[in-house]
Amino acid sequence: MPEAVSRPTLEAVAARAGVSRATVSRVVNGGDGVREPLAERVRRAVEELGYVPNQAARSLVTRRHDAVAVVIAEPESRVFADPFFALQLRGISKELTAHDNQLVLLLTEGRPDHARVARYLAGGHVDGALVFSLHLDDPLPGLIRDAGVPTVFGGRPHWSEDTRDARPGRAGEGADRGVVYVDCDNRGGAHTAVRHLVDLGRRRVAHIAGALDQTSAVDRLDGYRDVMADVLGESDPRLVVESDFTPAGGERAMRELLDRCPDIDAVFAANDLTALGALRVLRESGRRVPEDVAVVGFDDMVPVAEQTEPPLTTVRQDIEEMGRLMARLLLRGLSEGRDGEHPAAGAQGAPGRGVILPTSLIRRASA
Amino acid sequence: MPEAVSRPTLEAVAARAGVSRATVSRVVNGGDGVREPLAERVRRAVEELGYVPNQAARSLVTRRHDAVAVVIAEPESRVFADPFFALQLRGISKELTAHDNQLVLLLTEGRPDHARVARYLAGGHVDGALVFSLHLDDPLPGLIRDAGVPTVFGGRPHWSEDTRDARPGRAGEGADRGVVYVDCDNRGGAHTAVRHLVDLGRRRVAHIAGALDQTSAVDRLDGYRDVMADVLGESDPRLVVESDFTPAGGERAMRELLDRCPDIDAVFAANDLTALGALRVLRESGRRVPEDVAVVGFDDMVPVAEQTEPPLTTVRQDIEEMGRLMARLLLRGLSEGRDGEHPAAGAQGAPGRGVILPTSLIRRASA
DNA sequence: TTGAAAGCGCTAACAT
DNA sequence: ATGTTAGCGCTTTCAA
Numbered sequence: 001m002p003e004a005v006s007r008p009t010l011e012a013v014a015a016r017a018g019v020s021r022a023t024v025s026r027v028v029n030g031g032d033g034v035r036e037p038l039a040e041r042v043r044r045a046v047e048e049l050g051y052v053p054n055q056a057a058r059s060l061v062t063r064r065h066d067a068v069a070v071v072i073a074e075p076e077s078r079v080f081a082d083p084f085f086a087l088q089l090r091g092i093s094k095e096l097t098a099h100d101n102q103l104v105l106l107l108t109e110g111r112p113d114h115a116r117v118a119r120y121l122a123g124g125h126v127d128g129a130l131v132f133s134l135h136l137d138d139p140l141p142g143l144i145r146d147a148g149v150p151t152v153f154g155g156r157p158h159w160s161e162d163t164r165d166a167r168p169g170r171a172g173e174g175a176d177r178g179v180v181y182v183d184c185d186n187r188g189g190a191h192t193a194v195r196h197l198v199d200l201g202r203r204r205v206a207h208i209a210g211a212l213d214q215t216s217a218v219d220r221l222d223g224y225r226d227v228m229a230d231v232l233g234e235s236d237p238r239l240v241v242e243s244d245f246t247p248a249g250g251e252r253a254m255r256e257l258l259d260r261c262p263d264i265d266a267v268f269a270a271n272d273l274t275a276l277g278a279l280r281v282l283r284e285s286g287r288r289v290p291e292d293v294a295v296v297g298f299d300d301m302v303p304v305a306e307q308t309e310p311p312l313t314t315v316r317q318d319i320e321e322m323g324r325l326m327a328r329l330l331l332r333g334l335s336e337g338r339d340g341e342h343p344a345a346g347a348q349g350a351p352g353r354g355v356i357l358p359t360s361l362i363r364r365a366s367a
Numbered sequence: 368m369p370e371a372v373s374r375p376t377l378e379a380v381a382a383r384a385g386v387s388r389a390t391v392s393r394v395v396n397g398g399d400g401v402r403e404p405l406a407e408r409v410r411r412a413v414e415e416l417g418y419v420p421n422q423a424a425r426s427l428v429t430r431r432h433d434a435v436a437v438v439i440a441e442p443e444s445r446v447f448a449d450p451f452f453a454l455q456l457r458g459i460s461k462e463l464t465a466h467d468n469q470l471v472l473l474l475t476e477g478r479p480d481h482a483r484v485a486r487y488l489a490g491g492h493v494d495g496a497l498v499f500s501l502h503l504d505d506p507l508p509g510l511i512r513d514a515g516v517p518t519v520f521g522g523r524p525h526w527s528e529d530t531r532d533a534r535p536g537r538a539g540e541g542a543d544r545g546v547v548y549v550d551c552d553n554r555g556g557a558h559t560a561v562r563h564l565v566d567l568g569r570r571r572v573a574h575i576a577g578a579l580d581q582t583s584a585v586d587r588l589d590g591y592r593d594v595m596a597d598v599l600g601e602s603d604p605r606l607v608v609e610s611d612f613t614p615a616g617g618e619r620a621m622r623e624l625l626d627r628c629p630d631i632d633a634v635f636a637a638n639d640l641t642a643l644g645a646l647r648v649l650r651e652s653g654r655r656v657p658e659d660v661a662v663v664g665f666d667d668m669v670p671v672a673e674q675t676e677p678p679l680t681t682v683r684q685d686i687e688e689m690g691r692l693m694a695r696l697l698l699r700g701l702s703e704g705r706d707g708e709h710p711a712a713g714a715q716g717a718p719g720r721g722v723i724l725p726t727s728l729i730r731r732a733s734a
Numbered sequence: 735t736t737g738a739a740a741g742c743g744c745t746a747a748c749a750t
Numbered sequence: 751a752t753g754t755t756a757g758c759g760c761t762t763t764c765a766a
Binding site: 386387388389390393400401402405424426427428429430 | 744
Binding site: 735736737738739740741742743744745746747748749750 | 751752753754755756757758759760761762763764765766
């Protein structure tokens, strides 16, 4: 297989078309200000020579890269293993592609990688970054902020000071104004799920929470509490167990719950995987689902939710759309930054801090 | 948040260190041929200024990008949705990172994207490509070949003319010599799985094949046939059904199989998801697993395989390692291409055509 | 061992 | 509307 041979340059195209480099450049970049017959000649020359612009040369002068970094921290964690990220990436990819941007994927595992990523971003290799921050104590988001790269976060960062972070004493504390992020309505979705259980007549509704160092877990817990407080005046703290978003964790939590309160008549699990574990323990314990205990999950990971026994009622979020939206927000911010507007605002401009996507309840057999 | 401010240049570092640009360049790139005291001064200046080389400028002259494209065709398909790709990406990412290369992710959906990807690769934006080709009729691999970019394939391409493609009349036909690819030992893994079932005393062993336009499905089928022919002299064609790697497909196939041959005493499913569907139908039909029918899957997608009832015996492949290996092969080919050697060989050099990773049987309860 | 200088291929002022 | 020209920041001969 041949090495990449030297590609034709602008110069070559210009020679072939009998025009100057500037003219070719104009045609190649949108071509306004060039009379049609000439433009056509140039286009033909481009075609004949198979000319493709050298991006490096172009970036050198424009200081743009038409490339965006996607940073995913700790791919070991559950998140990367489930279809979640695949879908999100797909959404991001579609949007970037539609705007002729490339996707540079940065996966990190641990500290040394953080520095590497920060350096890369600070190095101005990409025009912006889409960052998935997962854990409360993750230093990466901070580093990235410091790198001064326009950024949109996936999932509410813990320092977002958003009002939906209902925990007193946290909101606003050390927070940044103007952080742009996209998330699904975790709290609202949880609300819907628990409401559904309550509407079914259930009163002893337990919650298996996710890892509470992730905002999604916290928000879902808050949504659960909203309803419980609303309906029952107060929620029995014994009905909540923290878990870790995994099936094994779900099993452990369910056992603990059953141990504490054998009279549970419903469970809202922080995600579908957790629900999977819970279902198994419920079955082992001789309880029928949904007759004895109704179960609702979160995520609607279809391959999982449809295959459980019974099929899982769960809260769906449009994951691909989240990805697409993140990319759109970033690109919009970038182009605004370029077009003057609020040059200093970059991606963190007008659109406001966070965009929350709606969720919906998918009813199957488990509740 | 500030826009990316103008970063310090080589020039600035040179001025600060009181040396020429050339000297700084030397130090930054490995620094041989520069006396220690000077080199040290340069390093300090780099440090103080927070200098990061401008990759565009560098690429412009070196014609290298230290970037590799990962092309994944049809992310709609099952492949992208399951943890498979996430793991593979992780392996690739680790290896690339270790060699200071960036990962440019190219996801495609359909024809228009093919052209786009081909153009991108031909445009010389990256040094090489890692390509996942899935389907027999996928034009992408061919386009990529024509683009003249050093490439390593993930999974045996259908035109690999490898000897493990046992189907007569196919081998060699229109094939390329020297295609580099990495795959797991699909045929051997299938062999092991079926052998295991036979060793358990099963004789009516059925196979639910994957989509036979993918080489992995074909190779697994071949492995199954190897053993059946070996043990029973010949395999009953009614024991094989083609499916599609999905749980729903597995259900359909299992029904069909049960219909044709109610006396089946074992099933080898093309992957774990298929096995999942098969298990459900088996249970519905009143058969016990493994007592009445033993079941073996393929992939060892842990979250699935451990959660089935009963837990699934399956063939494991080291997916992350496959990714890592692909990247390693490509980078090696690239550096050989650069260092002279067989400049024309590029990534398709000495290492030979395909690298096949071993598989292993993970025994759980289903067989 | 170090420095000076010539581009890499492109865009964007500025001329015409 | 088109051409001329001056770099973008870097590596890499070539000279010293």
